[in-house]
Structure formats: C-alpha cells, structure tokens
Amino acid sequence: MAQNDELDARKLMILKAIIDDYIESSEPVGSRTVAKKYDFGLSSATIRNEMADLEEMGYISSPHTSAGRVPSTKGYRTYVDKILEPAASDPAMANEILSKLEDKMSEYGKLIKACAEIASQLTNYIAIGVTHGNAKNTVRALQIVPVDDASALVIVVTDDNSVKSKLVTHNEKIAPDVLIEMSGIINRYFTGKPASSVTLMTLNRISEEASISRSLLLPFVDAIFDCIKECGKDEIYTEGTAQLLRHPEFDSIDKARDFIEMIQDEEKLEQIVNSSEDLGNGLRVSIGTENGNDGMSDYSIVSARFDVDGVCIGTVSVVGPTRMDYRNVISSLEFMKKMLEKKSIENGQKLIGDGEKKTELPDN
Numbered sequence: 001m002a003q004n005d006e007l008d009a010r011k012l013m014i015l016k017a018i019i020d021d022y023i024e025s026s027e028p029v030g031s032r033t034v035a036k037k038y039d040f041g042l043s044s045a046t047i048r049n050e051m052a053d054l055e056e057m058g059y060i061s062s063p064h065t066s067a068g069r070v071p072s073t074k075g076y077r078t079y080v081d082k083i084l085e086p087a088a089s090d091p092a093m094a095n096e097i098l099s100k101l102e103d104k105m106s107e108y109g110k111l112i113k114a115c116a117e118i119a120s121q122l123t124n125y126i127a128i129g130v131t132h133g134n135a136k137n138t139v140r141a142l143q144i145v146p147v148d149d150a151s152a153l154v155i156v157v158t159d160d161n162s163v164k165s166k167l168v169t170h171n172e173k174i175a176p177d178v179l180i181e182m183s184g185i186i187n188r189y190f191t192g193k194p195a196s197s198v199t200l201m202t203l204n205r206i207s208e209e210a211s212i213s214r215s216l217l218l219p220f221v222d223a224i225f226d227c228i229k230e231c232g233k234d235e236i237y238t239e240g241t242a243q244l245l246r247h248p249e250f251d252s253i254d255k256a257r258d259f260i261e262m263i264q265d266e267e268k269l270e271q272i273v274n275s276s277e278d279l280g281n282g283l284r285v286s287i288g289t290e291n292g293n294d295g296m297s298d299y300s301i302v303s304a305r306f307d308v309d310g311v312c313i314g315t316v317s318v319v320g321p322t323r324m325d326y327r328n329v330i331s332s333l334e335f336m337k338k339m340l341e342k343k344s345i346e347n348g349q350k351l352i353g354d355g356e357k358k359t360e361l362p363d364n
Helices: 009-025 031-037 044-056 073-083 091-104 108-123 176-190 200-210 214-231 241-246 253-263 266-273 326-342
Strands: 126-131 139-148 151-158 163-169 235-239 283-287 299-308 311-321
Touching: 009 031, 009 044, 009 073, 031 044, 073 283, 073 326, 091 108, 091 326, 108 126, 108 235, 108 299, 108 311, 108 326, 126 241, 139 176, 139 214, 151 214, 163 214, 176 200, 176 214, 200 214, 235 266, 241 253, 253 266, 283 326, 299 326, 311 326
Parallel strands: none
Antiparallel strands: 126 235, 126 311, 139 151, 151 163, 283 299, 299 311
16 A cells, blocks of 8 residues: 555556545545446456545545545645646636726735635635735825815825725815915925934924924824825735626525635734745645634635735735535636736836737746
C-alpha cells in the first residue's frame, strides 16, 4: 500500500475521478460509476480495492450507509496541490472582466469590490473583497465644495487613490469664494503630508491666510482628518450571497441562515479569509477542517492577493462548500490577478489594444 504522502499514479487518477464526479453531481461516488464513466481499463473490483486503500489512507470517506465515497479534507488538499491542472485562458472572459474593471481602476476600494462581484459571477459562489487600508496615508488632493449657505462637502484623495468625503455644517455664513480660497490654502498645507504633521501652528497659518477664525476652520480640518482615517481602514465587501441557493449543501434553511450570519460578522470574516494556506503564487486555499473554525468545516476558501503597480491593494476570497469547483475558482482568481498586475494605473497602458480590440492574455 502506498504511503499517505506518496500516492501512486493509479490512486491519484482514481482520486481525481472521484472528486471530479462528486463536484459535478454532489452524490457519493461508487466504484461502478468510476469504472463506467472513466476509461481507465480497470475492472470495478480493482477500482473498489483502490478506493478501499484511499479510504483507509484518509483521502475519501463513506457517508452513512451509502455505497459511494466522498472526498475528505485530505483528499481535496491532494487534489488542489498535486492533481489540479490550470484552465486555459479565455479571451471572451478577459474582455468581459476588463470592460467591468476599466472605470474602477482609479480607486482601489472600488476596484476590489468590482473584483469580488466578478469573482462571484464567474464562480457562482460568495466572494469577499478586503481592501488593505494604510494608516500612514498622505493626502494627494483635497477640495471643499460649497453645498449651501450652511454646509460644504470636504473631499479627500489619499496617495493610494482612496476617496472619502464628509459633509460639514457651519454656524456662520461663509461665502463660496472664501471656501474655495480656503480649500486651496488647506490643500497646500496638507498635500503630500501625513495627518500627524499638521500642528496647531499649521492651523494658525491657514486661519491667517484664509482670513477666517480658527473656530470656523476646525470643523473642516476635523472632517479632513476623519476622511484620512477612513481611508486607512480595511473595508470588507461581501458579494453574491444569493449564490448559496444554487448549491444543494444549502437546501437546509437553517444551514444557509447560519452561514450568512457567520459571514456577516466582520471579525469572524477576517479570521476566515486569513486562514487560507498559501499556494506560493499569491493564491491561498483553505479546505474544510483546515479553517480551524467549527462553523467552516464544511466550506473551502480560495483567496487571491491583488497587486497593482507593485502595491497590494487588497484580497478577494471565494467561499463555497468543500465540493466547490476548485479549478474554476482558482483559475478565475488567478486570471484576474494576472490581468491587474499587467494593468498600469499610472501610465494608462491597456490590455485591450486598438483596432481589432484584441486582448493580451496573461500567461498561464
């Protein structure tokens, strides 16, 4: 009998057949099914003996009294690490993804949210996007826009292309041209600097140059600080919750409700997303009991780190039953990841060329 970590080619072939069939059918797989469906040139008896070995070694298990077998966490792990082959590039999918992401490239938060939406659509599972906030953000630009006599909108753009805004109400009437002038002065003092560099002396100088009292200035400065702080926070987006209904694992209303409640808990959600095992290519996979969370023992997570211009802007994780289509999920995330890494925000390079609109696909 082969050792646990040394499955021979025949056992790997049969394990792949069992997992492929179970992913497709969600029904336990028997030796007769494998013999009929896959042309291995092996008898049902031989396949049955090999399956008995695989079960003894912990790669598959027998649910209840069923004659069939289902993959274990160990079996899925071997499938992902040693058996799975990457999917071929799909030009149509590339053009669709790029068209959806094109207008989101200027703001990282929106880009991660869009990637999560696309990942959910491509895989039919829930996708979770997490932006990586930067507590040391500096201001790239800011603007104060008059709304009416008693309020104005503060808009802040930080160096990681995050955009936040906050409405400020003021007790005294401030002329629009005064607000615009104050906006320019504040911009000069804040741009390119962290919020920690703004001192009381700085506020006094702005107050003098703008010819307004410090009491009027402070609400605007506070709003700017709040916007910078918000830009420095991680944000979580959950997309495709309705996809649960597509899978037989969630036929139970109670199970679906428990799962939704779990992923709505942001603290648990971050623990879940960060529990994945690194595949060494910017992708991480955590399967069933590997999640270290009792509530996640029936689910798998595939996460991808997204880099643009060499900067990590966040992660997108696909969450589904352990019976998920790993090939499609991994390939979809890897495909988006490679496209974004080739996409340059600063110099405007495009993967969709002019003329015939051909797509330059990432190499597999």
